[in-house]
Amino acid sequence: MFLRQADHPAASAEHHKGQDQPERFLCVEQGIYAHDAPPQPIGSQQAAQLSNTDIRGDIYEYLLSKLATAGVNGQFRTPRHIIRMMVDLMQPRADDVICDPACGTAGFLVAAGEYLRENRKQEVFFDRKNKDHYMNHMFHGFDMDRTMLRIGAMNMMTHGVDNPFIEYRDSLSDQNPDKDKYSLILANPPFKGSLDYDIVSTDLLKLCKTKKTELLFLALFLRMLKVGGRCACIVPDGVLFGSSTAHKAIRREIIENNRLEAVISMPSGVFKPYAGVSTAILIFTKTGHGGTDNVWFYDMKADGFSLDDKRSPTTENDIPDIIARFHNREAEATRERTEQSFFVPKEEIAGNDYDLSINKYKKTEYVPVEYPSTQEIMAQLRDLQKKIDAEMDALEELLK
Numbered sequence: 001m002f003l004r005q006a007d008h009p010a011a012s013a014e015h016h017k018g019q020d021q022p023e024r025f026l027c028v029e030q031g032i033y034a035h036d037a038p039p040q041p042i043g044s045q046q047a048a049q050l051s052n053t054d055i056r057g058d059i060y061e062y063l064l065s066k067l068a069t070a071g072v073n074g075q076f077r078t079p080r081h082i083i084r085m086m087v088d089l090m091q092p093r094a095d096d097v098i099c100d101p102a103c104g105t106a107g108f109l110v111a112a113g114e115y116l117r118e119n120r121k122q123e124v125f126f127d128r129k130n131k132d133h134y135m136n137h138m139f140h141g142f143d144m145d146r147t148m149l150r151i152g153a154m155n156m157m158t159h160g161v162d163n164p165f166i167e168y169r170d171s172l173s174d175q176n177p178d179k180d181k182y183s184l185i186l187a188n189p190p191f192k193g194s195l196d197y198d199i200v201s202t203d204l205l206k207l208c209k210t211k212k213t214e215l216l217f218l219a220l221f222l223r224m225l226k227v228g229g230r231c232a233c234i235v236p237d238g239v240l241f242g243s244s245t246a247h248k249a250i251r252r253e254i255i256e257n258n259r260l261e262a263v264i265s266m267p268s269g270v271f272k273p274y275a276g277v278s279t280a281i282l283i284f285t286k287t288g289h290g291g292t293d294n295v296w297f298y299d300m301k302a303d304g305f306s307l308d309d310k311r312s313p314t315t316e317n318d319i320p321d322i323i324a325r326f327h328n329r330e331a332e333a334t335r336e337r338t339e340q341s342f343f344v345p346k347e348e349i350a351g352n353d354y355d356l357s358i359n360k361y362k363k364t365e366y367v368p369v370e371y372p373s374t375q376e377i378m379a380q381l382r383d384l385q386k387k388i389d390a391e392m393d394a395l396e397e398l399l400k
Helices: 042-052 053-067 079-089 107-119 122-127 128-136 145-157 202-208 214-224 238-239 245-257 319-326 346-349 374-397
Strands: 098-100 139-143 164-168 182-189 227-238 260-265 278-287 294-299 303-306 311-315 343-344
Touching: 053 145, 079 182, 079 227, 079 278, 079 319, 098 107, 107 122, 107 139, 107 145, 107 182, 122 128, 139 145, 145 164, 182 214, 202 214, 202 245, 202 319, 214 227, 214 238, 214 245, 227 238, 238 245, 238 278, 245 346, 294 319, 294 346, 343 346
Parallel strands: 098 139, 098 182, 139 164, 182 227, 260 294
Antiparallel strands: 227 278, 260 278, 294 343, 303 311
């Protein structure tokens, strides 16, 4: 019902700037062509509900949620509730310039736009300058999969952003010149990828000489952020405790030369059924001159869904607690290492080769368990044997 006619002049969302130019996908209009059948009348209550709901966006997000296979490059859809948690943690502002260098279906950009609509509507949409910024200059997304770019551009359009900058670009190569440009980066970059040195930007290799994409993207975020810019990104656990020179170098850069604020460890089932890898969220601010004091750690144990392949809804959910504690970190200073969240001073992290694994600092309380003595166990076994013998005798009498 929501497909456009192929011969309609506005049907294509693809704009070519030339063979050698990067390909950008523009959302040229928000109109959508319905079926020729006459609309059915609806009640006033239903009409009020529809007027307050982004129907097209909800439908599109539902269709995206049914993408149950990973992409050819290992990318997969980030669960919407994890995206929303990260956006709520970062609290986008009306003047932010937001980027996702591995945007895929633009889930982070859509969620950031929704947050602004819900929490800063007056500031964004009732100010001409801020509204123009929101519609035309705020959202930037790059990807190397043209199919994902088309889906991402459509996703932004169905959520009311007129002109997002969604572009075909290899973010890790020299094709991406962006430096000191963005005030907020939200991303879930590809894991476990490996690139040749000759296709990686030399700026990134100076900071972190590696072929691993998860480390190169962290270096990229630091380069693309302006001073004072914030980043929330998802990384595999290996980034937190890897012992290679490159692993230590990128962790040292974030901690010593910028401000690492939080490490949120997530359970391994968050990305099922796509992958069972354990991940964490890093939150940091680019300062260029250090600033890390105490790093806040949180051990997420549940995200509101079962941690198996079915991912069924459950009542256990740490996300509201994570958001509440993060925005009230002053009250976290007195927490013990045995609790679910706690602070670790920078000096202790530096003394552990900048290891950011929560298990390195978390203390486990062992509750002593008292077992019965061997004499008591043997007495219980004899009593059970007597009962068995009595039952066997009764059964034998019945069979005579």
